[in-house]
Amino acid sequence: MSRDHSWRGNWKGRMYERVRERGYDSLTAFANARPTASLVALAEELGEDDVAGMQVLSELLAEAEQRKRIARFVRDMLVRELSECLPNGWPAVLDDASRFKVAKALGSWIADTPETHKERVRQVRTALLATPPPPGWHPLGPDDELLLTLLPDKEV
Known part of the structure; x- marks a missing residue:
């Protein structure tokens, strides 16, 4: 049985590190490459047990606010x-x-x-x-x- 560790430690740093490992400079760019994927699917691709869909949502909104998009x-x-x-x-x-x-x-x-x-x-x-x-x-x-x-x- 797996355990959810998504909120432990520096989850933002962990998520963005994985985004960069996949060749993207932002979470938005990563998500844009998968425009019909659910937030849960995006989170699972970044880390099944330590990234949550709600975290992806939160950071996509933060990036959108920063870019006024x-x-x-x-x-x-x-x-x-x-x-x-x-x-x-x-x-x-x-x-x-x-x-x-x-x-x-x-x-x-x-x-x-x-x-x-x-x-x-x-x-x-x-x-x-x-x-x-x-x-x-x-x-x-x-x-x-x-x-x-x-x-x-x-x-x-």
């Missing part, structure tokens, strides 16, 4: 949630099962969104539910055309 971060998180919860893309019909999956993706996304952007992402959620994307829509990254329309790079 929070809107892109927010879109990036939506892509990851949709990829995890809706691997076959947006459902053609919102029956009970697919509605739950959509709600899970959007709810997790909103929960992980910084307060500065929560109202805007709630508006995006409402827009997606009122006028659903085409069946099978599966954004492959944060620069997806529909996502850029719904949440442009202009910081709110």
Whole structure:
């Protein structure tokens, strides 16, 4: 049985050392190379027992704030949630099962969104539910055309 040691010691240093070992100069660059991977998958790739998805989230947000790219971060998180919860893309019909999956993706996304952007992402959620994307829509990254329309790079 493995033990989680993710919060022990200098976890930020450990995580960034592993990012550099993989040839990236930032956690964002590492994550951008895997645009549909979940935060847990990113964490496991960096260290299965000593990097947590929440740590990856925290540092991706910190890098986004530093670079003033929070809107892109927010879109990036939506892509990851949709990829995890809706691997076959947006459902053609919102029956009970697919509605739950959509709600899970959007709810997790909103929960992980910084307060500065929560109202805007709630508006995006409402827009997606009122006028659903085409069946099978599966954004492959944060620069997806529909996502850029719904949440442009202009910081709110």
